[in-house]
Amino acid sequence: MDRKWKSGAAVAPPALDNASDGYATAGDPGSGTPATKPGPHWYHMVTEEILSVLAAAAIAADKAVVTQLRDAIQALKANIDKSVRFSGYISPAQLTANTNDWNPAGLADVSAIRFSTDASRNLTGLQGGAGGRVVKLFNVGAQPLVLKNEDAASTAAYRFALPADVSIGAAECVEIQYDSTSSRWRITDKATALLAAASQAEMEAGASLTVYVSPGRQHNHPSAVKFWINFNGTGTIAQRTSYNVTSITDNGVGDYTVTIATDFSSADWVPFSMIGRDTTAAAAMGIHAELYRAVMAAGTLRVLVSYDGGGTGAVAQDAEWVHIGGLGDQ
DSSP: OOSOOSSOOOSSOOOOOSOOOSOOOOOBTTTTBOOOOOHHHHHHHHHHHHHHHHHHTTOOOOTTOSOHHHHHHHHHHHHHHHHOOOSOEEOOOOBOSOBSSBOOTTGGGOSEEEEOBSSSEEEOBBSOOOTTOEEEEEEOSSSOEEEOBTOTTSOGGGBBOOSSOEEEOTTOEEEEEEETTTTEEEESOHHHHHOEEOOHHHHHHTOOSSEEOOTTTGGGSTTSOOEEEEEEOSSSOEEEEEESEEEEEEEETTEEEEEESSOOSSSOOEEEEEEEOSOOOGGGTTOEEEEOGGGOOSSEEEEEEEEEOGGGOEEEOOOSEEEEEEESOO
8 A cells, every 4th residue: 555656646635626525426417417526635535544544553555565454453453452451360470579570471461460479579560561551450368569669670661650659458459551651650540549558667657648557557656555465363364355465474473474476676665554453352452563674575574463561561462453565666
């Protein structure tokens, strides 16, 4: 297909003069109505329309090839299929490390990726970008995947352009679209892009106003109680309820050790306690607890319960209600 004629071709397009608007007719000799004549501008329009399709498909016009219009349409359709897909997904192997330039098998032919990670992992880039292509990322695991904003660990054309790092939690889905002008993947949902889960460091700093507190990170904030327990300290001691406590040990009358499950980062944390009795006996009045600081560690706390014995000094005493907790950095 090309601008090739047997003879009489002009160097410039024909002028649209004295055009007859409407539909073509075969004419009527009986009534003297002439048949419609296409004219040079009609040939020009048809030729240029076809050539514009070839140009859009980046196909050079060739007078010797008579299938170029078909080839151009097929090429354009293939480009659309690559940019936007509405079916098909892949479930690649679990991500077990921070990943750069991710290119899971089958990526080129799907619109969704079902992924999982063995722990919180970072994804710095995804291959397969084409202008306007849309991909959904489904987290089918229990751990988060964090899309890193403009991370140089991945090739520039595979990176994510985000307002901030975006964490995809368990059972969550994020839709991304490829921007071929800037050669970056972008989040299509503004709410998703802005609501990234806070990291442990962000929770401990307690300063960011652009991330949300996820249930698995709430305890990392300085204001959060890191462990607590309510137990019966009489007879055979028994735990009623607790958080982040491994065990309690009865060292003797009014002497207890609490073992914490996830330790503090050092022994310099803040313990607190409250003691109660079910009796109004004189010996129960004024009962109190002392935190045995000398043996306080990152993962254990010893508590001594007693009451004032008057001239005899403090008297060790078991307590029915022992409440202990702690604040600090883990």
